Amino acid sequence: MKNIIKNSSSFINGEWVQSQGHLSICNPANLQEHIHDIHLATGYDTNSALLAAQEAFDVWGKTRIEKRILLLEKFMSNLEAKRNEFSELITLENGKTIEESKGEVDAAISEGNYQLGYLKDNLVEIKGSHKLLYSPLGVALLITPWNFPLSTVIRKMIPALACGNTIVLKPSEYSSLTSILIFEILEKEDFPKGSVNLVIGIGSALGDALLKTDLIDIVSFTGSTATGEIIRKKISHSNVRYQAEMGGANALVIWDDANINEAINAAIASGYACAGQWCTGISKLIIHENIYDTSIDLLKKLVENIKVGSGFDKANQMGPLNNRAQLDKMVDYVRRASDQGAEILTGGSQLQKDEQKGFFFQPTILTGLNLEMDISSEEIFGPIINVFKSRTVEQSIEIANFGRYGLSFSVYTENDSIANRFISNVDASLCHVNMPTPYREMSMPFTGWKFSGIGVPESGRFARDAFTKPKVVYRKKE
Numbered sequence: 001m002k003n004i005i006k007n008s009s010s011f012i013n014g015e016w017v018q019s020q021g022h023l024s025i026c027n028p029a030n031l032q033e034h035i036h037d038i039h040l041a042t043g044y045d046t047n048s049a050l051l052a053a054q055e056a057f058d059v060w061g062k063t064r065i066e067k068r069i070l071l072l073e074k075f076m077s078n079l080e081a082k083r084n085e086f087s088e089l090i091t092l093e094n095g096k097t098i099e100e101s102k103g104e105v106d107a108a109i110s111e112g113n114y115q116l117g118y119l120k121d122n123l124v125e126i127k128g129s130h131k132l133l134y135s136p137l138g139v140a141l142l143i144t145p146w147n148f149p150l151s152t153v154i155r156k157m158i159p160a161l162a163c164g165n166t167i168v169l170k171p172s173e174y175s176s177l178t179s180i181l182i183f184e185i186l187e188k189e190d191f192p193k194g195s196v197n198l199v200i201g202i203g204s205a206l207g208d209a210l211l212k213t214d215l216i217d218i219v220s221f222t223g224s225t226a227t228g229e230i231i232r233k234k235i236s237h238s239n240v241r242y243q244a245e246m247g248g249a250n251a252l253v254i255w256d257d258a259n260i261n262e263a264i265n266a267a268i269a270s271g272y273a274c275a276g277q278w279c280t281g282i283s284k285l286i287i288h289e290n291i292y293d294t295s296i297d298l299l300k301k302l303v304e305n306i307k308v309g310s311g312f313d314k315a316n317q318m319g320p321l322n323n324r325a326q327l328d329k330m331v332d333y334v335r336r337a338s339d340q341g342a343e344i345l346t347g348g349s350q351l352q353k354d355e356q357k358g359f360f361f362q363p364t365i366l367t368g369l370n371l372e373m374d375i376s377s378e379e380i381f382g383p384i385i386n387v388f389k390s391r392t393v394e395q396s397i398e399i400a401n402f403g404r405y406g407l408s409f410s411v412y413t414e415n416d417s418i419a420n421r422f423i424s425n426v427d428a429s430l431c432h433v434n435m436p437t438p439y440r441e442m443s444m445p446f447t448g449w450k451f452s453g454i455g456v457p458e459s460g461r462f463a464r465d466a467f468t469k470p471k472v473v474y475r476k477k478e
Helices: 043-060 065-081 083-094 098-120 151-162 173-187 203-211 225-234 260-276 289-303 324-339 393-401 416-425 462-466
Strands: 010-012 015-017 022-027 030-039 124-127 130-136 139-144 166-171 196-198 218-222 241-245 250-254 282-288 343-346 364-367 384-390 408-412 430-433 468-473
Touching: 010 043, 010 173, 022 083, 022 173, 030 173, 043 139, 043 166, 043 196, 043 203, 065 083, 065 098, 065 151, 065 173, 083 098, 083 173, 098 151, 098 462, 139 151, 139 203, 151 166, 151 173, 151 218, 151 462, 166 173, 166 203, 173 196, 203 225, 218 225, 225 241, 250 260, 250 393, 260 282, 260 289, 260 384, 260 408, 282 289, 282 393, 289 343, 289 364, 289 384, 324 343, 324 364, 324 384, 384 393, 393 416, 408 416, 416 430, 462 468
Parallel strands: 139 166, 139 218, 166 196, 218 241, 250 282, 250 408, 282 384, 364 384, 408 430
Antiparallel strands: 010 015, 010 196, 022 030, 124 130, 130 468, 343 364
16 A cells, blocks of 8 residues: 555645644454554645635646646556556545455546547637637536545546646545555646646535635535535535536346346446445345246345455455445334335345455345335445335336436337337336436436436536536638
8 A cells, every 4th residue: 555655745836735633544344454544734834825725826827738638648648557556545535445445446448539630620610710618618627426436536527637627636545545546647747837736634524615615616516415515505605617527326127028147237336346345336226026036036035245455355256335424324224124115135234354344334135115115215335125016117217207306217128119218208217118217328428307417417528518618709701
């Protein structure tokens, strides 16, 4: 660990800034293993970062597009050279398996490079003698979660900087080490002083300093809907653009003509990969009554064979939850589900591992649910799948749409007509046919409907639209 990162604090105006407050980071798979101490920024530090970003915008925003792209391409190359270090660090502080961490690093590299390739040729459009210029907004505040500590940062940071904005990154306190490594790479590049800033701290303590200010021009947030609503209310004035990718209680439907083995394996991947801690994973599994018994038997058998443990052991298929609050949430969720009449088919408890003592929770299946239960519409964000039995397309759509979220959906069927009925009526921004719910292409928008998203989507060409404003130049033909 000591060989991976050298610093432990915020990076503000070109310098590592240490404050007195600190937080100890432990391995979520082994709470007896201390990883690192981080220094927590103050409100004064936060304001300094915003001021530095505002001042640097006068330089970075006027830097030629070609130079901005070249600097960021060099950064991405240096990030890729540390693929193994990032993978190890993500598993250490997040808990996911090392293969999942490698997958995240590869996805971040691909998306960062895609954005640079796209933006290189798409920040200026020429129509005869006229031009459309995509101009930067100013200071971009990027607020990122702990579940994907690298890929979410890259998804925001690369287009923000490539478009000419300066940034202040505020990662979750549970994923600060990955962000520190990112900034150790940025520090060595030739970015203008103050153009890239990192604020390490607890969101509730820094929220006012970050948001109740006229120093920011856009807030790009990924996290829970509850936090996203708090941020929206705290933003100080209406001229601040707000982009938010938030929670989901996603559904996967297995129709009676589906390939059951393929569909059940997709449900397991969607529900238990990353210990269920991803916004596009499933909370609801809806199975047609004609194949319910066969499907549930296979699901139970496969889930009970999932090996849980340290992410560094390649024999393990699922790591721990990231933090104590997340573990307590799973315990409470199962308790409330049981109180409301749900059946615990398998799992349902904290998994005690004497040699590790981490935040482990059993892969869990709950059955016997109905829409009168509060838990039926909640985002779980953990290794729990709620199973519903359904008879008709209409009933399945009602279950899938129930609640305030509208992020991802999948249906497994060999009937195109059935698939199209689902896609036409499901309130979800990301729809899949015979594919797991987390699947996405970096060229497509990443967004949510209802309370799953606010503002311009992320990814694809929409990343440009989020971080720029159009300037049209009309020129008289000679």
